[in-house]
Amino acid sequence: MKKTGLTLVAVGLTGLSLGASAQDEAGFITLASTTSTENSGLFDAIIPLFTDKSGIKVRVVAVGTGQAFEIARRGDADSLLVHDTAGEKHFVQEGYGTERADVMVNDFVLIGPGEDPAGLSEAETVEQAFGRIADAEAPFASRGDDSGTNRAELRLWEAAGVEPGGDWYRELGSGMGPTLNTAAGMDAYVMADRATWVAFDNPQNLELLFEGDDALFNQYGSVLIDPERHPHLKHDLAEQWHEWLLSEEGQQAIADFEVKGQQLFFPNAAE
Amino acid sequence: MPDDANAFQTALALIMGGDPDLLGIVMLSLQVSLTAVLIAALIALPLGAALALWQFPGRGVAIVMLNAMMGLPPVVAGLAVYLLLSRAGPLGEFGLLFTPGAMVIAQVILVLPIIAALTRQQVEELHSEYREQLSSMGVSRSRRIPTLLWDARLGLTTVMLAGFGRASAEVGAVMIVGGNIDGVSRVMTTAIVLETSKGNLPLALGLGIVLLVLVALINAAAHLVGETAQRRLG
Amino acid sequence: MNDLRRLPVTAIPSLALEGVGFAHRGQTLLQPLDLRLTGCQRTLVMGPNGAGKSLLMRLAHGLLVPSRGRVSWEGRPPRQAMVFQRPVLLKRSALANLTYALAINGTPRRRRKLLAREALERFGLAALEKRPARVLSGGEQQRLALARAWLAEPEVLFLDEPTSALDPAAIQAVEDAVLDFHRRGTRILMTTHDLQQARRLADDIVLLYGGRLVEHSPASDFFTTPASAEARAFIRGELVW
Numbered sequence: 230m231k232k233t234g235l236t237l238v239a240v241g242l243t244g245l246s247l248g249a250s251a252q253d254e255a256g257f258i259t260l261a262s263t264t265s266t267e268n269s270g271l272f273d274a275i276i277p278l279f280t281d282k283s284g285i286k287v288r289v290v291a292v293g294t295g296q297a298f299e300i301a302r303r304g305d306a307d308s309l310l311v312h313d314t315a316g317e318k319h320f321v322q323e324g325y326g327t328e329r330a331d332v333m334v335n336d337f338v339l340i341g342p343g344e345d346p347a348g349l350s351e352a353e354t355v356e357q358a359f360g361r362i363a364d365a366e367a368p369f370a371s372r373g374d375d376s377g378t379n380r381a382e383l384r385l386w387e388a389a390g391v392e393p394g395g396d397w398y399r400e401l402g403s404g405m406g407p408t409l410n411t412a413a414g415m416d417a418y419v420m421a422d423r424a425t426w427v428a429f430d431n432p433q434n435l436e437l438l439f440e441g442d443d444a445l446f447n448q449y450g451s452v453l454i455d456p457e458r459h460p461h462l463k464h465d466l467a468e469q470w471h472e473w474l475l476s477e478e479g480q481q482a483i484a485d486f487e488v489k490g491q492q493l494f495f496p497n498a499a500e
Numbered sequence: 501m502p503d504d505a506n507a508f509q510t511a512l513a514l515i516m517g518g519d520p521d522l523l524g525i526v527m528l529s530l531q532v533s534l535t536a537v538l539i540a541a542l543i544a545l546p547l548g549a550a551l552a553l554w555q556f557p558g559r560g561v562a563i564v565m566l567n568a569m570m571g572l573p574p575v576v577a578g579l580a581v582y583l584l585l586s587r588a589g590p591l592g593e594f595g596l597l598f599t600p601g602a603m604v605i606a607q608v609i610l611v612l613p614i615i616a617a618l619t620r621q622q623v624e625e626l627h628s629e630y631r632e633q634l635s636s637m638g639v640s641r642s643r644r645i646p647t648l649l650w651d652a653r654l655g656l657t658t659v660m661l662a663g664f665g666r667a668s669a670e671v672g673a674v675m676i677v678g679g680n681i682d683g684v685s686r687v688m689t690t691a692i693v694l695e696t697s698k699g700n701l702p703l704a705l706g707l708g709i710v711l712l713v714l715v716a717l718i719n720a721a722a723h724l725v726g727e728t729a730q731r732r733l734g
Numbered sequence: 735m736n737d738l739r740r741l742p743v744t745a746i747p748s749l750a751l752e753g754v755g756f757a758h759r760g761q762t763l764l765q766p767l768d769l770r771l772t773g774c775q776r777t778l779v780m781g782p783n784g785a786g787k788s789l790l791m792r793l794a795h796g797l798l799v800p801s802r803g804r805v806s807w808e809g810r811p812p813r814q815a816m817v818f819q820r821p822v823l824l825k826r827s828a829l830a831n832l833t834y835a836l837a838i839n840g841t842p843r844r845r846r847k848l849l850a851r852e853a854l855e856r857f858g859l860a861a862l863e864k865r866p867a868r869v870l871s872g873g874e875q876q877r878l879a880l881a882r883a884w885l886a887e888p889e890v891l892f893l894d895e896p897t898s899a900l901d902p903a904a905i906q907a908v909e910d911a912v913l914d915f916h917r918r919g920t921r922i923l924m925t926t927h928d929l930q931q932a933r934r935l936a937d938d939i940v941l942l943y944g945g946r947l948v949e950h951s952p953a954s955d956f957f958t959t960p961a962s963a964e965a966r967a968f969i970r971g972e973l974v975w
Contacts, residue, residue, distance in 0.1 A: 259598055259679075268698050273682075290598060290679035304587030305597050406697025413699075431699030459587060461595075633822035635797055636815065637838050637886070647834070651825045 257286035258466045261306035263377060264404045265335075266449070267291030269424035269493055275482040279473050285466050293404060294377035301325065301452070304459035308467040309452040310474075312422075313377040317450045328453040332474050333483050333494045335447050337381060338426055339439035340409070341367075341418040349418070355442040359389035366397040368417035372408050373400030377447075382420045385444065409435070422447055424493040449494070451475070474498070510706030515713070521683075522707075526714065529687040532600050532674070533667040536607030537615075541660055544612045548619025549645040552627055563620065569613030574606075578673030581606040585677065598679040603687070606673035611663040618659040623648045657726050661719055668715055688714075746889045746921050747812050748772040749794060753803030756789055764789050766803055767947040769940065776912070776922040778932045778953075780968070781942035787925040788894050790942065791816070794923060795892045812889035812921075819895040821879035823867035828859055828878055831867045835882045853881040857911065873904025880911045891915050893924040897931065909935060929969070933957060941965050 266272060267289055276287045290300065294311045301309045302325050310332065311317060317329045339349055339358055347365035352358035362369050363386075371393070372379040386393045399417065401408050405425045412419035413433040421429075426437065451471050456464045473479045480496035487493070514522055551562065583589050585597040585605070596602045626648055627634075634644055649656065671689035678685035680694060688711040695704035748770060755766035764786045771777055779787045792798040793805055795816050824831050832850035841849065854860045857877040862870060867878055876896060883891060893912065897905040912935060916922055926932055932939060936953040941964065949962045960966045 259681075264697065268694070288598065288679070288681040288684055290681060292679075303589075304592070404697050406699060409699060410696065410701075429699040431701050461587060461593075630822060630824075632792075632797055632816075632818065636795060636892075637835060639838055643838070647824070654825075 256284055256466075257288055258307040258463050258470060259288045259290060259305070260308045260310060260470070261290050261292065261297040261300045262310040263294055263297060263312060264291045264406065265312070265378070265422045265425045266310065268406055269428045269488060271424065271483070271486050271494060274486040275479070278482050279470065279479070282478070283466075283469050283473065285469060287470060293374050294380075295375040301454055304454075304462060307454065307462045307464070308470055309454065310449060311377060311452075312447050312449045313380060314448050314450060316377070316380075317452050320452060325455055325458060326452040327455050328471075329450050330471070330475055331497055331499060332449045332451045333480075333496045333498075334449065335423050335494050336440065337378070337420050337445040337447055338423050338437050339418065340412065340421055340426060340432075340435050341438045342416040342434050343436045345436075345438055347418065349438040352439055355385055355439065355444045356389040358439045359385055359391060362397075362418050363389070363391040363393070366395065368397050368399060368415055369393070370408055370412040370415070370417040370419040371398065371400045372405065373402045374404065376404070378405060378420065378422055381447065385420070388444065424488070427491055427493055428488050448497075506702040507705035507709065510702045511709035511713075514706050514710055522710070524683065525686055525688060525691050526710070528600060528685075529668060529689075529711070530714070532603045532687060533607060533664060536604045536611055536667045537660055537664045539604065540608045540611040540615055540663060543608075544615035544663075545619050545649055545656065546645055548616040549623045549649055551616070551620045552624035552648075553641050553644055563617075566613050566617045566620070570617055572610060572613065573672065574610055574670040575672035575676065577609045578606050578676035581609065581673065581677045597677065598681060598685055600678070600685055602677040603674045603685060606677045607667040607670070610670060610673060611667050614666055615659055615663045618662065619649075619652075619656060622652045622655045622659065626652050654726055654730060657722050661722050664718065665715065668711070746772075746774060746919075747807040747809045749890070750806050750808065751794065751803065752806070754793055754800045754805055755802045756786075756793060756798065757801045763945055764793070765946045769947065769950060771921065771923065774916065774919055774921050775937045776916055776924070776935055777938050777940060778936035779923065779925040779940045779942065780927060780929075780932055781948075782927065784944075785942040786945045787927075787942055788819075790940075791892050791894045791923065791925060813887060814890045814892065815883035815886040815888035816892040816894065817876070817879050817883055817896045819898055821875045823870075823875055823878060825866070825868055827864050828854065828867050828870065829863040831878060832882055832885055835885050839886060849885060853885050856884065856914075857881040858907070871904075873900050873907065876900060876904065877907055877911070880908065884911075884915070888915075888920055890921045890923065893922070895925050895927070897926070897928070905931075929971070941968065943968075 262272070268291070272287070272289050276289070280286050290306060292300065294313045294316065297309060297311050298316060298320060300306045301320070309326070317326070320326045321329050341347070341349055347361040347367040349358050349361060352361055371382060401411055403411065405421055406429065408419060409421060409425070409429050410431055411417075413431060413435050416434060451474050453468060453471050454462060454464070456462065475498040480498055483494050483496045484492065551559070551566070581602060582597065584591050585594070585602050586592055587597070596605070627644070630648065634647070639647065669689065671693055674685070674687055675690050675693065678687070678690065680686050680690040688707060692704050692707045692711070695707060751767060751769040753766045753768065754764070755762065756764040779790060781787050789798070793800050795814060796805070824834060826834070829847070829850055832853055833846040836846040836849055851860065851863065854863050857880055859874060859877055859881065862874065867875065870878060897908050900908065909931065912922060912924065924935070932953070938950065938952045939956040940947065941949040941962070943964045948964045949956065949960065951961060956965060957969060960969060
């Protein structure tokens with residue numbers, strides 16, 4: 230009885246929610262991705278090109294990398310575009326994904342107060358930069374949300390031989406944007422992906438202080454989800470999206486995307 | 501501190517500009533929250549009234565639970581609905597996740613306890629005044645529910661507004677179950693979160709002001725209706 | 735309007751209270767009493783405040799369950815209505831208050847407005863039908879409550895101090911209404927602490943004092959040759975209210 234009631238309500242709501250978009254119902258996929266790609270405006274720039282060509286709309290759910298994996302694992306997204314290569318490979322190994330491909334890179338940059346109390350601008354490597362922050366015990370704002378950026382940051386502390394902790398190390402448990410807002414508010418150092426940083430409109434006293442080390446390289450990958458595990462998903466459409474991202478046209482679209490005159494993502498699909 | 505003045509200008513520009521994207525977001529916000537309040541009211545009004553009228557073992561516990569549910573964090577409601585509607589969940593087959601329908605369900609869960617608990621309280625109060633008269637007339641318990649709901653309608657309008665306030669203001673639940681998808685499930689509150697995370701604080705605050713104006717307009721409309729009813733029916 | 739359509743002349747079931755007493759939180763508010771009411775009498779229940787008059791009405795009407803003894807109707811329970819000291823009217827128009835009462839007693843929808851308007855007219859409220867019941871004057875509210883009771887076509891009508899909060903003109907209207915009910919064939923059970931009102935209306939008198947039934951006798955006997963000391967003191971106006 231209870232289940233029937235719930236079902237009825239659910240059916241009713243399906244009608245309500247699809248009212249506006251019933252005509253293109255078959256023509257969209259849900260893409261789980263990260264806030265960095267969404268917030269920078271990349272999707273706004275490239276998705277219309279894909280839609281024009283294929284007739285397929287892409288609905289982006291932009292969340293932290295950890296949550297994006299979880300959404301995909303539960304079968305709630307047709308496709309996945311994130312930046313945690315190790316995690317993506319693990320996802321495929323676990324049998325949730327069938328294929329993973331490099332799509333593009335951007336890089337992480339170190340941001341901090343203009344006065345630069347830890348002297349990051351004098352560092353030659355990213356290990357040195359992190360070491361200087363720790364030595365100066367200068368406030369550092371960490372995402373602390375197990376996102377791709379957070380995981381990369383923790384790997385860099387390890388490489389610098391620092392066990393981050395103490396008063397100066399502040400785990401915020403927030404997305405990239407909120408973390409930047411907070412860092413601006415407390416004059417803290419912060420590691421951000423370049424895309425979010427360049428598009429960010431509230432820097433206050435923050436400046437870009439360190440960039441360019443190979444270790445700050447940030448690889449994005451597209452993952453196809455296993456049709457056997459989640460047969461209801463729109464695998465055909467998702468595959469078209471995946472292929473387009475890797476195609477010359479998709480790669481060019483990524484290269485063409487600029488914010489404030491600056492290219493943010495560098496396509497690097499194989500071939 | 502130019503941001504504050506900026507926000508009002510932005511808000512004004514947003515309202516005057518009639519930007520179709522903004523209009524879509526505003527309409528969806530209204531549609532989702534009003535639908536949620538309507539569905540919640542259809543269940544919660546009779547439920548609250550029944551709770552006021554019937555004595556049964558465990559009634560005290562039920563009332564305490566209901567009152568406690570008023571404080572349910574939206575994120576928790578969102579998470580529960582997410583797990584319910586997820587493909588891997590019991591209602592996954594309907595494909596409601598990341599649609600406005602899912603947002604309505606989450607908001608119903610948030611709003612229902614408020615309306616039911618406050619309705620229970622108001623109806624109980626009114627019933628203590630009406631009890632002898634209704635008993636004398638031989639009005640059955642189930643017949644008293646519509647009678648008392650109708651006669652408590654002024655107070656219940658405020659109750660529904662409280663419900664609407666909670667629905668339109670919350671962000672935690674709709675973010676999780678709606679996904680904040682541009683043009684599909686983006687509402688005022690999730691748009692504000694997005695703009696804040698982009699560091700676009702004037703736009704975020706401007707959207708906040710638009711939301712506030714919207715909620716104020718709806719409250720004013722309800723107030724006006726209430727006043728008129730008050731004057732006409734005492 | 736003056737021709738009172740009498741209710742069907744079937745005998746109104748007698749009301750019997752046998753050893754009925756009432757206690758609340760260990761305090762005895764009404765001592766066990768026996769009372770039998772028959773026919774189409776107008777019974778006035780008198781006594782000072784706190785004597786248990788309202789309690790007796792509510793027990794007889796069935797709004798309260800006695801702590802001891804039993805209240806019973808011979809044969810079937812009759813159609814009843816009650817008018818309270820402070821009328822409880824719904825937050826609706828005067829007319830809607832009456833159509834609601836008609837809906838409750840099962841009158842078909844299409845007849846309700848007509849009957850309600852007739853009742854409004856009978857009680858002099860025709861001009862006020864659209865007014866919210868709650869903003870009517872005290873006297874108008876009580877007349878509306880009487881009109882509502884009228885539509886129930888009660889065989890027994892209970893009235894609990896229906897005039898104690900009203901001005902003389904309004905009191906007159908209520909008393910006229912009580913007489914109309916009686917002429918239509920309704921048994922009346924009414925409380926008052928107004929001696930003159932009792933003289934005007936009563937066929938028989940029940941006197942309560944301190945939660946005890948002191949005397950139940952025909953009105954003529956009660957006022958001329960009261961049986962109890964309390965009744966004599968009461969008539970002389972010596973009982974403290």
